[in-house]
Amino acid sequence: MTTNLKLRQFVVVVFFSSISLLPISTLSFSADSPTDRRILVLLDDVSLKSSHSIFFSSLQSRGFELDFKLADDPKLTLQRYGQYLYDGLILFAPTTERFGGSLDLAAVLNFVDSGHDVIVAADANASDLIRNIASECGVNFDEDSSAVVIDHTSYAVSETEGDHTLIASDTLIESEVILGKKKIEAPILFKGIGHSLNAKNNLVFKVLSASSTAYSADPNSKLSHPPSLDGSTISLVSVLQARNNARVLICGSLEMFSNQLLRAGVQKAGQSKKHAKSGNELFVIELSKWVFHERGHLKAVNARHHKIGESDEPAIYRINDDLEYSVEIYEWSGTNWEPYVANDVQVQFYMMSPYVLKTLSTNEKGLYHTSFKVPDVYGVFQFKVEYQKLGYTSLSLSKQIPVRPFRHNEYERFITTAFPYYGASFSTMLGFFIFSIVYLYSK
Known part of the structure; x- marks a missing residue:
């Protein structure tokens, strides 16, 4: 008896000791603070930590905790005891054929399916593993492993004439929520492989595109057949926002995040103006803010409905009742929640199909409201708010309420x-x- 008791005490102590060794941030993520996160950074080479330090420093300065590891570390894992240890993943390991530990393609996809964010950077030596991760997210890199993006018109001018693989692109998506309010004046330097988007996947879209004169080919050999990717169909940087609001950034250039290109001056071919600094730093920093939910993250609270002139929610409505519906919507600014202001939020009074569809008015302090008359149809209805807008997390709210007809003594006498x-x-x-x-x- 004494031996069994001591054994049980030992097991309990070991269990709670192992829990205490887990990172505190495993429990820190919450909807009230979407950016309170710990990020796992996987590298091909330790030298990337210093060669890409500006990008990493920008994340750390915004409160992110980065955990740097080699991609083939045998102790790699994303979760322990059923809990995810990280809320974000950065894959700066384009040549890795196989991750270490318990990390593999399925683990990365499950990480995204669980609502977590990922940044994937590839290059001309991208492995099948990285290509498969991108493919599962609706992005198809050029099948030719030796092909890179070439542009003899929109390239960066240098003192020595090169092979025009250093692209200077300014074809950006027009979206303040994704790229921020600061306008990117200088072209963005890109050197790497291009990709196309899966036409069947409407959740992935281009952020940075190549020009109409670009094409994907091997710069060290002559073209013997038309390139598989050409023109503005080539995407250089794409993003995915999944239905669970997880965000994925896929870029064909690891070098685009490097200190060298972030600090480099740039002059686009055919333009006389030379910029002292490329637009890379502003581009990758602002884009990373969107990927890690520092911008474009919405939440809806206090959805309420009641009869006009009353304040309490009824258990049931009667046909032709006049009612009022309201909800509060806020956007995360990176530090706190601020009122979200828009004129395209709608509510449906729904039973099999919407009987009422109303655009909500806002007081510009986060409150959205409207009023309408219950239709002359009885049954079980729902108040539904389905809000989807490019760059913003989707909102899906529903409240069920029955609607009854008039009782026999509620009709007018005549x-x-x-x-x-x-x-x-x-x-x-x-x-x-x-x-x-x-x-x-x-x-």
Whole structure:
């Protein structure tokens, strides 16, 4: 008995000791602080930590905790005891054929399916593993492993004439929520492989595109056949926002994040203006803010409905009741929640199909509201708010409420539209009375 008791005590102590060794941030993520996160950074080479230090420093300065590891570390794992240890993943390991530890393709995809964010950077030596991760996210890199993006028109001018593989692109998506309000004046330097988007995947979209004169080919050999990717169909940087609001950034250039290109001056071919600094730093920093939910993250709270003139939510409505619906929507600014202001938020009063569709008015302090009349149909309805907008996390709210018809004693005693029928009834009765008198008292 004493031995068994001591053994149980030992197991309990070991269990709680192992829990105490878990990173504190495993429990820190919450909807109230979407950016309170710990990020795992996987590298091909330790030297990338210093060669890409500006990008990493920008993340750390914004409060992210980075855990740097080699991609083939045998102790790699994303979760322990059913809990994810990280809320974000950065894959700066394009040549890795196989991750170490328990990390593999399925683990990365499950990480995204669980609502976590990923940044994937590839290059001309991208492995099948990295290509498969991108493919599962709706991005297809050029199948030719030796092909890179070449542009003889929109390239970066240098002192020595090169092979025009250093692209200077300024074809950006027009979205403040994704790229921020600061305008990127200088072209963005890109050197790497291009990709196309899966036409069947409507969740992935381009952020940085190549020009119409670009094509994907091996710069060290002559073209023997038309390139598989060419023109503005080539995407250089793409992003995916999954239905669970997880965000994935896929870039064909690891070098685009390097200190060298972030600090480099740039002059686009055909332009006389030379910029002292490329637009890379502003581009990757602002884009990383979107990927890690520092911008474009919405939450909806306090969804309420009640009859006009009342304040309590009823358990049931009656047909033709006048009601009011309201909800509060806020956007995360990176440090706190701020009122979200838009004029395209709608609510549906729904049963099999929407019977009422109303655009919500806003007081520009986060409150959205509207009023309408319950339709003359009884059954089980839902208040539904389905809000989807490019760059923003989607909102899906629903509240169920039954609607009953009038009771027998709630109808009006005399209905105006029935007056002709009332007249016909009384005139028939009067006519029968007169007929009876005439028939009985006349010879």
